[in-house]
Amino acid sequence: MSARINPSILSADFVNFERDFGTIANCDLIHVDVMDNNFVPNLTFGLPMVARMQQVTPKPLDVHLMIANVDKWAPDYAATGAFSVTFHAEASENPVELARTLRSIGARAGVAIKPGTDVQPYLDVLHEFDQLLVMTVEPGFGGQSLIEQTLAKVSKARRKIDAEKLDIWLQVDGGIDVSNIERVAELGADTFVAGSAVFKAEDRAKQIEHLRNLADLGIRHRH
Ligand code: DX5
Ligand code: ZN
Secondary structure (H helix, E strand, O other): OOOEEEEEHHHOOOOOHHHHHHOOOOOOOEEEEEEEOOOOOOEOOOHHHHHHHHHHOOOOEEEEEEOOOHHHHHHHHHHOOOOEEEEEHHHOOOHHHHHHHHHHHOOEEEEEEOOOOOOHHHHOOHHHOOEEEEEOOOOOOOOOOOOHHHHHHHHHHHHHHHHOOOOOEEEEEOOOOOOOHHHHHHHOOOEEEEOHHHHOOOOHHHHHHHHHHHHHHHHHOOO
16 A cells, blocks of 8 residues: 555645646645634635635545534535545534535545544544544644654554554644654554645655655555
């Protein structure tokens, strides 16, 4: 298995998304951060923008919803044709039910947890999801440093996924860069969001390749 590198367009040029998509054409999925200035103290864009993005790129969208009332809104994002829709467990009344709804619409269903949220309750129902996103920073802003304590949750989730041979992607998001991606892969992540690490690079495509090679090394060193 090869690591997935999903550039976060939170670090892209907000009036030139289509142009910027062209600079990351070798990525695996495009990570789209939706923020509502309520669940997180930052605001990005909503449904019409995500729907339009899906029209201008052939790449699958990895939508990360950092919004309140997500049980109400997430199905509409799945209905745009987004490949994957990840919502925060902290914002949902019933994560398992919401995941079932998202899958029934045809999207992969992801559940995300903030740094302070325990992973254990979600490990018990992991088969209900297609992706577990362990946030490695507090959601809201790009360019922050990875919080080391969150990595214990990555190892714990990996042990569970391997022991039960679950078909689920283990994603990390926040502060991932060339200095830590190999180590985080070795601990268990297979899907990596990188915002500033990709968009600040001189040659973004080369940087994606570099990050993927480092992550693949970490995955190979796992066992
Ligand atoms: C933060 C977002 C991330 C962010 C990551 O709340 O969910 O996707 O863009 O940015 P970096 O990689 O710069 O930490
Ligand atoms: Zn994100």
